[in-house]
Amino acid sequence: MDAVVHAVDAEHRRAVDRDALAAFLEAHIDGISGSFGPLEIRRFPSGLSNLTFLVRVGGRELVLRMPPYGKKAASAHDMGREYTLLEALHPVFPFCPKPLAFACDGQVMNCSFYIMERIPGIVIHRTLPVKPAISPAAAEKLCIRMMEVMAHLHLLDYRLPGLEAFAKPKGYILRQVQGWAGRFREFKTPDVPDFGEVIAWLLDRRPPDTPHPCIVHNDYKLDNLVLDPDDPVSVKGILDWEMAAVGDPLMDLGSAMAYWIDPDDPEEMQLLATQPSAAPGMLSRRRMIGRYAEAVGRNVENFDFYYTFGLFRLACIVQQIYYRYYHGQLKESRFADLGARVVVYERAARRAMRGLGI
Numbered sequence: 001m002d003a004v005v006h007a008v009d010a011e012h013r014r015a016v017d018r019d020a021l022a023a024f025l026e027a028h029i030d031g032i033s034g035s036f037g038p039l040e041i042r043r044f045p046s047g048l049s050n051l052t053f054l055v056r057v058g059g060r061e062l063v064l065r066m067p068p069y070g071k072k073a074a075s076a077h078d079m080g081r082e083y084t085l086l087e088a089l090h091p092v093f094p095f096c097p098k099p100l101a102f103a104c105d106g107q108v109m110n111c112s113f114y115i116m117e118r119i120p121g122i123v124i125h126r127t128l129p130v131k132p133a134i135s136p137a138a139a140e141k142l143c144i145r146m147m148e149v150m151a152h153l154h155l156l157d158y159r160l161p162g163l164e165a166f167a168k169p170k171g172y173i174l175r176q177v178q179g180w181a182g183r184f185r186e187f188k189t190p191d192v193p194d195f196g197e198v199i200a201w202l203l204d205r206r207p208p209d210t211p212h213p214c215i216v217h218n219d220y221k222l223d224n225l226v227l228d229p230d231d232p233v234s235v236k237g238i239l240d241w242e243m244a245a246v247g248d249p250l251m252d253l254g255s256a257m258a259y260w261i262d263p264d265d266p267e268e269m270q271l272l273a274t275q276p277s278a279a280p281g282m283l284s285r286r287r288m289i290g291r292y293a294e295a296v297g298r299n300v301e302n303f304d305f306y307y308t309f310g311l312f313r314l315a316c317i318v319q320q321i322y323y324r325y326y327h328g329q330l331k332e333s334r335f336a337d338l339g340a341r342v343v344v345y346e347r348a349a350r351r352a353m354r355g356l357g358i
Helices: 010-015 018-028 079-089 136-154 172-187 196-205 249-258 285-296 303-326 338-353
Strands: 003-006 039-043 051-057 060-066 099-103 113-117 214-216 225-228 231-238 245-247
Touching: 018 039, 018 051, 018 099, 060 079, 079 099, 079 113, 136 214, 136 225, 136 231, 136 249, 136 285, 172 196, 172 245, 172 249, 172 303, 196 303, 196 338, 214 249, 245 249, 249 285, 249 303, 303 338
Parallel strands: 003 039
Antiparallel strands: 039 051, 051 060, 060 113, 099 113, 214 245, 225 231
């Protein structure tokens, strides 16, 4: 099987051993053989964490997921963990991609990776699409549907076969706060705040364990949803399950709302928007939270803690990537302003601690 790689720079071309990947696909994916012509690989350029590639072969489109370059948190980017979760979840949750094959570190390339089916459709990034156009009325429906799908995930029975290793809800909030705090300290650079006051506030104000543990996605946002091209308010799939776990649903909601920028947020937050949450018709954070509460049939109280945590967690994610850029492990210029983003998230977290911005 011939292999052709299209990637954004030489670093990404080196990341994929084309011949080894071609042989792996032939051996592990039904219907793939040398008679189907060249293997084409293109990197999806928008992600900030795991590397994701579109693989075209024999008229099929597959997705390759592998860890990023450079220093990584010890518990992060576990391809085997992500693959196992998808195996357990896909049969009962139709929005989950179907995993196809997994390779351990060193088995095929110098890292673990897995292959899954591609979910074709529309992925919205910074702006709503022009074709098909999404009217303000449709934008409102999309927001409602987004919360309904999240509620669907949270209402699943987390005691599914295959998820036993993920089911550790006791002490989840404390582990999350302490874990992210530890990662932030490990990856801190001299040009960002230390978040000491935010971390202390989260530890002091953390609520008790939830009586409703569930499967949480932990990176639920608009550009991780695949929408139906014929009905762009209909969700076909959810991407990027690398941080999924069994935990507190409001921690998941708080993390999702950290990405959600309202039209009346400070200008510095507006500049960080990665999704069109302030477009005409899109619901505010407060209304999104209300729709979620309606969908799950539960009250959502004391949300300042969960929103503050979401902002802190988002700052940690960005900082881990900025650390690699700061130390020359990543070369792309799009990472240069991530440190400034971390500064803005720290100010936003301080406002959220005072109950502002919810």
